[in-house]
Amino acid sequence: MAYAPESQEERDFLEHYDADRYRHPSVTADILAFTAHGTDLRILLVKRGGYPYKGRYAIPGGFVRIDESAEEAAQRELFEETGIKGITMHQLATYSAVDRDPRTRVISIAYIAMVPETALADAHGGDDATDAKTFSILRHGNGFILVGDDNEIVTEDRLAFDHAHMIDDAINRMVGRLDYTDDAFELLPDESDFTISELRQVFEAISGQHYEASNFHRTFMQRYVDTGKVVVTGDVSHRDGYEPYRGRPATTYAIVHND
Amino acid sequence: MAYAPESQEERDFLEHYDADRYRHPSVTADILAFTAHGTDLRILLVKRGGYPYKGRYAIPGGFVRIDESAEEAAQRELFEETGIKGITMHQLATYSAVDRDPRTRVISIAYIAMVPETALADAHGGDDATDAKTFSILRHGNGFILVGDDNEIVTEDRLAFDHAHMIDDAINRMVGRLDYTDDAFELLPDESDFTISELRQVFEAISGQHYEASNFHRTFMQRYVDTGKVVVTGDVSHRDGYEPYRGRPATTYAIVHND
DNA sequence: CGAATAGTGTCTCTCAGACATTATATG
């Protein structure tokens, strides 16, 4: 990938290139970190400690440094604010309206990270974030309402910047990708020990609609087991931690990663 | 959308905010302008007049100014280089690898524009572009080969920067969107006077695969006519300009735009 | 008439939703 100049003239040109003839916008990488809690879709937000939008909730993110890609910046910022490392992300979109940040001209490249709930358990906010916590996303009409574990309610119009739009876009993207990607598996508590109904709940959390258990079972078998993407771990088990066990124990499965 | 500071303290903060404490990357908007020629998918490229990659073909684009959004920059650049105005675009992705431009750190926001072939007819290159022309995209294995009207052949590895990757991504995106958007109509010579087989050719150009004419006819009727998205213009006509007419004349249709 | 393209009809296969039924656990 290293570029090789073809002449001395070109070497001179590159050496004396002045990138700063014009004013450049600031560029940030924002991370929309989603997880699933039962059939609830949740997102990680941080309460802003400084101006502007002080005290409002915002999507975590930060400036892209001159020597790192936006992906690297997203990974770094997520780690700094939550301690989570090495999560698969995919790019959502870039937001570039001139007045979207009152401070100065900021262009934000947004990434979607889908993480197991356990990974966000100890997200208490890092450097700049006063407070980091997850909110359940309740879809309502064309929009949504956010509800915290402590029942704090945040409506779309109370979010900082254009972050409500980002969340809308992200939900639409995730729903669209549900059928033809394996994104959903990334929200499972344990990709190597899950039941079909756990996966079904993740699908319900993302899509926001109900799946008939028996039909989901059939589709799961055809799409994942028959193709070898998922294998039976042989075990049959109930889930720990919850109330007294009810009903027939379920087969557990594990994803096959071929990297 | 105008942001209202909540205190004098915040007004002071915003007034004295220094955006330039750190070096900012340059940001460009790149436009992948596609069109259809028969069942060929074509893309508009410009031959680079300056370093780096001098003489190579590249995707048109340019720097995003401090007072315009990336969308506005894309529209402006496309107009400056081709004279095309007011085309619907949608964002593809943002490319941010640190070494993707040998001059300096450049982050590029790529847009897909789908335009009728006639619109690109007089694209001769504007300001910076020495030469602008369209290439047919021949899919081959996982990649593609470009062929100009004059039979000039450009392989993926001869394109400037990471533009081959962008084209790959754009094709995948367009194919994915084909079923659930009306993108294809934008490639028609005339959205208000087209035949089913003309639309079918556009679908074939984008997807790179054959559609059975009779099945396409049925799907077209169900998806567009029965829903009122397109209407019969009543006319029956052959296409001008081409060889002596052959076969039964086709019904012509027009899109209904409800804006 | 033949050739070429437009348009209709039919068969089959796959897939998804609805729902009935059986299987296996707890209490």
Added chain:
DNA sequence: CATATAATGTCTGAGAGACACTATTCG
């Protein structure tokens, strides 16, 4: 036993590909 969840099976209707057939034009 009742209850709850897991898993299997069945029916139906929608949609897509393959393909036979009819319709309308030109020369």
